Amino acid sequence: MAESLETLREEVLDRIARCATEPEIEDLRVEYLGRKGRLTLLLRGLKDLPPEERPQAGERLNQLRRLAEEKLAARLAQVKAREKERILREETVDITLPGSRWERGRMHPLTLVMDEIIDVFLGMGFEVARGPDIEDDYHNFEALNMPKDHPARDMQDTFFVSQDRLLRTHTSPVQIRVMESRRPPLQIIAPGAVYRHDDDATHSPMFHQVEGFMVDGHISFADLKGVLTHFIRRIFRPETKLRFRPSFFPFTEPSAEIDMQCVLCGGEGGKREGSACRVCKGSGWLEILGAGMIDPQVFKFVGYDPERVSGFAFGMGVERIAMLKFGIEDIRLFFQNDLRFLRQFV
Numbered sequence: 349m350a351e352s353l354e355t356l357r358e359e360v361l362d363r364i365a366r367c368a369t370e371p372e373i374e375d376l377r378v379e380y381l382g383r384k385g386r387l388t389l390l391l392r393g394l395k396d397l398p399p400e401e402r403p404q405a406g407e408r409l410n411q412l413r414r415l416a417e418e419k420l421a422a423r424l425a426q427v428k429a430r431e432k433e434r435i436l437r438e439e440t441v442d443i444t445l446p447g448s449r450w451e452r453g454r455m456h457p458l459t460l461v462m463d464e465i466i467d468v469f470l471g472m473g474f475e476v477a478r479g480p481d482i483e484d485d486y487h488n489f490e491a492l493n494m495p496k497d498h499p500a501r502d503m504q505d506t507f508f509v510s511q512d513r514l515l516r517t518h519t520s521p522v523q524i525r526v527m528e529s530r531r532p533p534l535q536i537i538a539p540g541a542v543y544r545h546d547d548d549a550t551h552s553p554m555f556h557q558v559e560g561f562m563v564d565g566h567i568s569f570a571d572l573k574g575v576l577t578h579f580i581r582r583i584f585r586p587e588t589k590l591r592f593r594p595s596f597f598p599f600t601e602p603s604a605e606i607d608m609q610c611v612l613c614g615g616e617g618g619k620r621e622g623s624a625c626r627v628c629k630g631s632g633w634l635e636i637l638g639a640g641m642i643d644p645q646v647f648k649f650v651g652y653d654p655e656r657v658s659g660f661a662f663g664m665g666v667e668r669i670a671m672l673k674f675g676i677e678d679i680r681l682f683f684q685n686d687l688r689f690l691r692q693f694v
Protein backbone atom coordinates (compact mmCIF):
# COMPACT_ATOMS: atom_id res chain seq x y z
CA MET A 349 0.00 0.00 0.00
CA ALA A 350 2.72 2.46 1.02
CA GLU A 351 4.66 1.70 -2.10
CA SER A 352 1.71 2.02 -4.46
CA LEU A 353 0.76 5.32 -2.82
CA GLU A 354 4.25 6.62 -3.48
CA THR A 355 3.93 5.66 -7.19
CA LEU A 356 0.52 7.27 -7.34
CA ARG A 357 1.87 10.47 -5.80
CA GLU A 358 4.61 10.71 -8.38
CA GLU A 359 2.17 10.01 -11.18
CA VAL A 360 -0.28 12.69 -10.01
CA LEU A 361 2.37 15.37 -9.56
CA ASP A 362 3.94 14.56 -12.91
CA ARG A 363 0.66 14.76 -14.77
CA ILE A 364 -0.32 18.03 -13.10
CA ALA A 365 3.01 19.55 -14.07
CA ARG A 366 2.43 18.60 -17.69
CA CYS A 367 -1.02 20.24 -17.93
CA ALA A 368 -0.95 23.20 -20.28
CA THR A 369 -4.60 24.32 -20.51
CA GLU A 370 -7.57 24.88 -18.24
CA PRO A 371 -9.63 21.98 -19.65
CA GLU A 372 -6.70 19.60 -19.16
CA ILE A 373 -6.48 20.63 -15.50
CA GLU A 374 -10.20 20.16 -15.04
CA ASP A 375 -10.07 16.68 -16.64
CA LEU A 376 -7.28 15.70 -14.32
CA ARG A 377 -9.15 16.95 -11.28
CA VAL A 378 -12.15 14.84 -12.20
CA GLU A 379 -9.97 11.81 -12.89
CA TYR A 380 -8.40 11.87 -9.39
CA LEU A 381 -10.65 13.92 -7.14
CA GLY A 382 -14.08 13.69 -8.76
CA ARG A 383 -16.92 11.66 -7.27
CA LYS A 384 -15.58 8.56 -9.01
CA GLY A 385 -11.98 9.79 -9.02
CA ARG A 386 -9.17 7.41 -8.20
CA LEU A 387 -8.22 9.08 -4.91
CA THR A 388 -11.85 9.36 -3.89
CA LEU A 389 -12.37 5.65 -4.48
CA LEU A 390 -9.25 4.79 -2.53
CA LEU A 391 -10.46 6.85 0.43
CA ARG A 392 -13.78 5.14 0.24
CA GLY A 393 -11.99 1.74 0.20
CA LEU A 394 -10.29 2.44 3.56
CA LYS A 395 -13.08 0.71 5.40
CA ASP A 396 -12.10 -2.58 3.78
CA LEU A 397 -8.57 -2.46 5.25
CA PRO A 398 -7.68 -4.23 8.46
CA PRO A 399 -8.44 -1.80 11.32
CA GLU A 400 -4.80 -1.41 12.38
CA GLU A 401 -3.76 -0.19 8.94
CA ARG A 402 -6.56 2.30 8.51
CA PRO A 403 -5.26 5.34 10.45
CA GLN A 404 -1.91 5.50 8.72
CA ALA A 405 -3.25 4.74 5.26
CA GLY A 406 -6.03 7.29 5.81
CA GLU A 407 -3.64 10.00 6.81
CA ARG A 408 -1.34 9.38 3.85
CA LEU A 409 -4.26 9.29 1.43
CA ASN A 410 -5.65 12.52 2.80
CA GLN A 411 -2.24 14.14 2.59
CA LEU A 412 -2.01 13.09 -1.04
CA ARG A 413 -5.49 14.41 -1.76
CA ARG A 414 -4.66 17.81 -0.23
CA LEU A 415 -1.38 17.91 -2.10
CA ALA A 416 -3.16 17.17 -5.41
CA GLU A 417 -5.73 19.86 -4.71
CA GLU A 418 -3.01 22.43 -3.96
CA LYS A 419 -0.94 21.55 -6.99
CA LEU A 420 -3.98 21.63 -9.29
CA ALA A 421 -4.96 25.07 -7.98
CA ALA A 422 -1.43 26.37 -8.35
CA ARG A 423 -1.14 24.95 -11.86
CA LEU A 424 -4.49 26.50 -12.80
CA ALA A 425 -3.37 29.92 -11.58
CA GLN A 426 -0.16 29.56 -13.56
CA VAL A 427 -1.92 28.53 -16.77
CA LYS A 428 -4.42 31.40 -16.42
CA ALA A 429 -1.66 33.94 -15.87
CA ARG A 430 0.20 32.70 -18.91
CA GLU A 431 -2.93 32.93 -21.05
CA LYS A 432 -3.51 36.49 -19.87
CA GLU A 433 0.05 37.40 -20.71
CA ARG A 434 -0.32 35.89 -24.16
CA ILE A 435 -3.51 37.90 -24.80
CA LEU A 436 -1.85 41.10 -23.66
CA ARG A 437 1.12 40.40 -25.88
CA GLU A 438 -0.67 39.23 -29.02
CA GLU A 439 -3.94 41.13 -28.95
CA THR A 440 -2.61 44.61 -28.44
CA VAL A 441 -4.36 47.63 -30.02
CA ASP A 442 -2.12 49.62 -32.30
CA ILE A 443 -3.17 53.13 -31.39
CA THR A 444 -1.08 54.55 -34.21
CA LEU A 445 -3.39 52.99 -36.85
CA PRO A 446 -5.87 55.44 -38.43
CA GLY A 447 -9.41 55.08 -37.07
CA SER A 448 -12.41 54.28 -39.26
CA ARG A 449 -13.93 57.45 -40.62
CA TRP A 450 -17.56 58.55 -40.59
CA GLU A 451 -18.69 58.88 -44.15
CA ARG A 452 -19.84 62.31 -45.07
CA GLY A 453 -23.34 62.66 -46.53
CA ARG A 454 -24.15 64.76 -49.55
CA MET A 455 -27.09 66.74 -50.83
CA HIS A 456 -29.17 65.07 -53.52
CA PRO A 457 -28.55 66.79 -56.87
CA LEU A 458 -32.25 67.72 -57.09
CA THR A 459 -32.07 69.36 -53.66
CA LEU A 460 -29.01 71.31 -54.76
CA VAL A 461 -30.71 72.57 -57.91
CA MET A 462 -34.03 73.22 -56.15
CA ASP A 463 -32.26 75.29 -53.48
CA GLU A 464 -30.39 77.23 -56.13
CA ILE A 465 -33.58 77.99 -58.08
CA ILE A 466 -35.38 79.14 -54.93
CA ASP A 467 -32.41 81.26 -53.97
CA VAL A 468 -32.40 83.17 -57.26
CA PHE A 469 -36.10 83.99 -56.91
CA LEU A 470 -35.80 84.97 -53.26
CA GLY A 471 -33.14 87.40 -54.49
CA MET A 472 -35.75 89.00 -56.77
CA GLY A 473 -38.25 89.39 -53.92
CA PHE A 474 -40.37 86.29 -54.51
CA GLU A 475 -41.73 84.32 -51.57
CA VAL A 476 -42.21 80.55 -51.37
CA ALA A 477 -45.68 79.00 -51.17
CA ARG A 478 -46.66 75.35 -51.08
CA GLY A 479 -49.77 73.35 -51.84
CA PRO A 480 -50.96 69.77 -51.30
CA ASP A 481 -49.66 66.89 -53.45
CA ILE A 482 -53.18 65.43 -53.42
CA GLU A 483 -55.35 67.98 -55.15
CA ASP A 484 -58.95 68.24 -56.20
CA ASP A 485 -60.14 68.50 -59.75
CA TYR A 486 -61.13 72.12 -59.27
CA HIS A 487 -57.68 73.43 -58.36
CA ASN A 488 -55.68 71.17 -60.67
CA PHE A 489 -57.87 71.72 -63.75
CA GLU A 490 -61.15 73.61 -63.48
CA ALA A 491 -59.93 76.92 -62.04
CA LEU A 492 -56.95 76.84 -64.39
CA ASN A 493 -59.41 77.11 -67.23
CA MET A 494 -59.47 73.43 -68.10
CA PRO A 495 -63.11 72.34 -67.94
CA LYS A 496 -64.04 68.64 -67.75
CA ASP A 497 -64.02 67.96 -71.48
CA HIS A 498 -61.07 70.22 -72.27
CA PRO A 499 -58.53 68.51 -74.59
CA ALA A 500 -55.63 70.06 -72.63
CA ARG A 501 -56.38 67.60 -69.83
CA ASP A 502 -55.12 64.84 -72.10
CA MET A 503 -51.67 66.41 -72.11
CA GLN A 504 -51.33 65.34 -68.51
CA ASP A 505 -51.86 61.67 -67.78
CA THR A 506 -53.42 61.91 -64.36
CA PHE A 507 -53.24 59.55 -61.38
CA PHE A 508 -56.65 59.68 -59.74
CA VAL A 509 -57.08 58.90 -56.05
CA SER A 510 -60.88 59.02 -56.25
CA GLN A 511 -63.54 60.57 -58.48
CA ASP A 512 -62.53 64.08 -57.43
CA ARG A 513 -59.08 63.65 -55.88
CA LEU A 514 -55.87 63.25 -57.83
CA LEU A 515 -52.11 63.57 -57.53
CA ARG A 516 -51.43 67.04 -58.85
CA THR A 517 -50.10 66.95 -62.41
CA HIS A 518 -48.38 70.34 -62.07
CA THR A 519 -47.67 73.02 -59.46
CA SER A 520 -50.03 75.51 -61.14
CA PRO A 521 -52.88 74.78 -58.66
CA VAL A 522 -50.80 76.58 -56.01
CA GLN A 523 -51.44 79.77 -58.04
CA ILE A 524 -55.16 79.28 -57.44
CA ARG A 525 -54.78 78.48 -53.75
CA VAL A 526 -52.64 81.53 -53.09
CA MET A 527 -54.87 83.91 -55.06
CA GLU A 528 -57.99 82.53 -53.36
CA SER A 529 -56.63 83.47 -49.98
CA ARG A 530 -54.66 86.64 -50.69
CA ARG A 531 -54.84 89.92 -52.61
CA PRO A 532 -52.21 91.42 -54.96
CA PRO A 533 -49.42 92.42 -55.04
CA LEU A 534 -48.15 88.86 -55.16
CA GLN A 535 -44.75 87.56 -56.12
CA ILE A 536 -44.71 83.82 -55.45
CA ILE A 537 -42.84 80.68 -56.35
CA ALA A 538 -44.28 77.26 -55.60
CA PRO A 539 -41.77 74.37 -55.66
CA GLY A 540 -42.84 70.76 -55.24
CA ALA A 541 -43.43 67.24 -56.51
CA VAL A 542 -45.87 66.52 -59.31
CA TYR A 543 -47.15 63.24 -60.76
CA ARG A 544 -47.93 61.94 -64.22
CA HIS A 545 -48.48 58.52 -65.69
CA ASP A 546 -45.26 58.55 -67.65
CA ASP A 547 -42.01 56.59 -67.34
CA ASP A 548 -38.94 56.60 -69.60
CA ALA A 549 -35.44 58.10 -69.82
CA THR A 550 -36.77 61.67 -69.77
CA HIS A 551 -40.09 61.20 -67.89
CA SER A 552 -40.58 60.02 -64.33
CA PRO A 553 -44.00 59.30 -62.74
CA MET A 554 -42.97 61.68 -59.94
CA PHE A 555 -40.90 64.72 -60.71
CA HIS A 556 -40.52 68.30 -59.53
CA GLN A 557 -41.62 71.66 -60.77
CA VAL A 558 -41.22 75.22 -59.72
CA GLU A 559 -44.20 77.40 -60.49
CA GLY A 560 -43.92 81.15 -60.33
CA PHE A 561 -46.25 84.07 -60.74
CA MET A 562 -46.50 87.77 -60.16
CA VAL A 563 -49.72 89.77 -59.93
CA ASP A 564 -50.17 93.50 -59.47
CA GLY A 565 -51.77 96.54 -61.11
CA HIS A 566 -49.53 96.77 -64.15
CA ILE A 567 -47.50 93.62 -64.71
CA SER A 568 -46.47 93.18 -68.34
CA PHE A 569 -44.85 90.62 -70.59
CA ALA A 570 -41.65 92.69 -70.31
CA ASP A 571 -41.58 91.92 -66.57
CA LEU A 572 -41.88 88.23 -67.39
CA LYS A 573 -39.01 88.46 -69.85
CA GLY A 574 -36.82 90.30 -67.38
CA VAL A 575 -37.45 87.90 -64.50
CA LEU A 576 -36.91 84.73 -66.57
CA THR A 577 -33.82 86.06 -68.37
CA HIS A 578 -32.22 86.96 -65.06
CA PHE A 579 -33.17 83.58 -63.63
CA ILE A 580 -31.72 81.51 -66.50
CA ARG A 581 -28.53 83.56 -66.57
CA ARG A 582 -28.00 82.99 -62.87
CA ILE A 583 -28.62 79.24 -63.10
CA PHE A 584 -26.64 78.72 -66.31
CA ARG A 585 -24.15 81.13 -67.91
CA PRO A 586 -24.50 84.94 -67.53
CA GLU A 587 -24.44 85.46 -71.30
CA THR A 588 -27.06 82.77 -72.10
CA LYS A 589 -29.57 83.93 -74.73
CA LEU A 590 -33.28 83.17 -74.47
CA ARG A 591 -35.92 82.75 -77.16
CA PHE A 592 -39.66 83.22 -76.54
CA ARG A 593 -41.89 81.18 -78.86
CA PRO A 594 -45.67 81.54 -79.04
CA SER A 595 -47.43 78.58 -77.45
CA PHE A 596 -50.66 77.62 -75.73
CA PHE A 597 -51.64 76.97 -72.13
CA PRO A 598 -55.27 77.17 -70.99
CA PHE A 599 -54.36 79.34 -67.98
CA THR A 600 -52.24 81.95 -69.80
CA GLU A 601 -52.94 84.31 -72.69
CA PRO A 602 -50.72 84.99 -74.50
CA SER A 603 -48.57 81.96 -73.77
CA ALA A 604 -44.96 81.25 -74.58
CA GLU A 605 -42.44 78.49 -74.50
CA ILE A 606 -38.99 79.68 -73.61
CA ASP A 607 -35.84 78.18 -75.06
CA MET A 608 -32.31 78.83 -73.99
CA GLN A 609 -29.10 78.41 -75.93
CA CYS A 610 -27.85 74.84 -75.73
CA VAL A 611 -25.65 74.18 -72.71
CA LEU A 612 -23.42 71.84 -74.70
CA CYS A 613 -22.90 73.45 -78.11
CA GLY A 614 -23.68 77.01 -77.02
CA GLY A 615 -26.19 77.43 -79.85
CA GLU A 616 -23.94 76.13 -82.64
CA GLY A 617 -26.01 72.99 -83.01
CA GLY A 618 -22.82 71.05 -83.66
CA LYS A 619 -22.65 72.23 -87.27
CA ARG A 620 -18.97 73.06 -86.96
CA GLU A 621 -18.19 69.53 -85.84
CA GLY A 622 -20.22 68.21 -88.74
CA SER A 623 -22.64 66.20 -86.59
CA ALA A 624 -25.75 67.29 -84.71
CA CYS A 625 -25.27 68.25 -81.04
CA ARG A 626 -26.30 65.36 -78.79
CA VAL A 627 -28.15 67.60 -76.31
CA CYS A 628 -30.15 69.97 -78.58
CA LYS A 629 -30.26 67.57 -81.54
CA GLY A 630 -28.70 70.25 -83.72
CA SER A 631 -31.23 73.05 -83.21
CA GLY A 632 -28.97 75.03 -80.84
CA TRP A 633 -31.93 75.63 -78.49
CA LEU A 634 -33.35 73.87 -75.45
CA GLU A 635 -36.93 74.23 -74.26
CA ILE A 636 -36.74 75.14 -70.60
CA LEU A 637 -39.88 76.98 -69.42
CA GLY A 638 -43.58 77.43 -70.07
CA ALA A 639 -45.01 80.84 -69.31
CA GLY A 640 -47.51 83.52 -70.19
CA MET A 641 -49.79 86.28 -68.96
CA ILE A 642 -52.37 84.91 -66.51
CA ASP A 643 -55.65 84.39 -68.36
CA PRO A 644 -58.48 86.77 -67.31
CA GLN A 645 -60.62 83.65 -66.90
CA VAL A 646 -58.30 82.43 -64.13
CA PHE A 647 -58.59 85.79 -62.33
CA LYS A 648 -62.37 85.44 -62.44
CA PHE A 649 -62.17 82.01 -60.77
CA VAL A 650 -60.29 83.49 -57.81
CA GLY A 651 -62.42 86.63 -57.61
CA TYR A 652 -59.88 89.11 -59.00
CA ASP A 653 -61.02 91.85 -61.42
CA PRO A 654 -59.11 91.29 -64.71
CA GLU A 655 -59.66 94.99 -65.55
CA ARG A 656 -57.65 96.03 -62.52
CA VAL A 657 -54.91 93.44 -62.15
CA SER A 658 -52.56 91.67 -64.48
CA GLY A 659 -49.86 89.09 -63.97
CA PHE A 660 -47.53 86.57 -65.47
CA ALA A 661 -46.95 82.92 -64.60
CA PHE A 662 -44.33 80.36 -65.49
CA GLY A 663 -43.52 76.75 -64.78
CA MET A 664 -40.38 74.66 -65.10
CA GLY A 665 -39.21 71.11 -64.53
CA VAL A 666 -36.48 70.81 -61.91
CA GLU A 667 -35.15 67.43 -63.17
CA ARG A 668 -34.75 68.86 -66.65
CA ILE A 669 -32.76 71.81 -65.36
CA ALA A 670 -30.60 69.51 -63.22
CA MET A 671 -30.02 67.19 -66.20
CA LEU A 672 -28.89 70.08 -68.37
CA LYS A 673 -26.77 71.60 -65.64
CA PHE A 674 -24.95 68.38 -64.74
CA GLY A 675 -25.07 66.62 -68.15
CA ILE A 676 -27.27 63.75 -66.89
CA GLU A 677 -28.95 61.78 -69.66
CA ASP A 678 -31.38 59.54 -67.79
CA ILE A 679 -33.94 61.01 -65.35
CA ARG A 680 -34.22 57.66 -63.54
CA LEU A 681 -30.74 58.14 -62.04
CA PHE A 682 -32.25 60.70 -59.66
CA PHE A 683 -34.47 58.09 -58.05
CA GLN A 684 -32.39 54.90 -58.04
CA ASN A 685 -30.30 55.86 -54.99
CA ASP A 686 -27.08 54.57 -56.54
CA LEU A 687 -24.33 55.98 -54.33
CA ARG A 688 -21.86 55.98 -57.24
CA PHE A 689 -24.16 58.56 -58.86
CA LEU A 690 -25.11 60.49 -55.74
CA ARG A 691 -21.50 60.85 -54.52
CA GLN A 692 -20.61 63.01 -57.50
CA PHE A 693 -22.49 66.05 -56.26
CA VAL A 694 -21.28 68.38 -53.56
Ligand code: DAH
Nearest residue numbers: 518520638639640661662663
Ligand atom coordinates in the same frame (compact mmCIF):
# COMPACT_ATOMS: atom_id res chain seq x y z
N1 DAH B 1 -48.32 73.82 -65.66
C1 DAH B 1 -47.54 73.62 -66.86
C2 DAH B 1 -47.13 72.18 -66.97
O1 DAH B 1 -47.06 71.52 -66.03
C3 DAH B 1 -46.33 74.49 -66.84
C4 DAH B 1 -46.68 75.93 -66.98
C5 DAH B 1 -46.79 76.48 -68.21
C6 DAH B 1 -46.93 76.66 -65.87
C7 DAH B 1 -47.10 77.82 -68.36
C8 DAH B 1 -47.28 78.01 -65.99
C9 DAH B 1 -47.35 78.58 -67.26
O2 DAH B 1 -47.52 78.80 -64.95
O3 DAH B 1 -47.66 79.89 -67.40
O4 DAH B 1 -46.86 71.73 -68.07
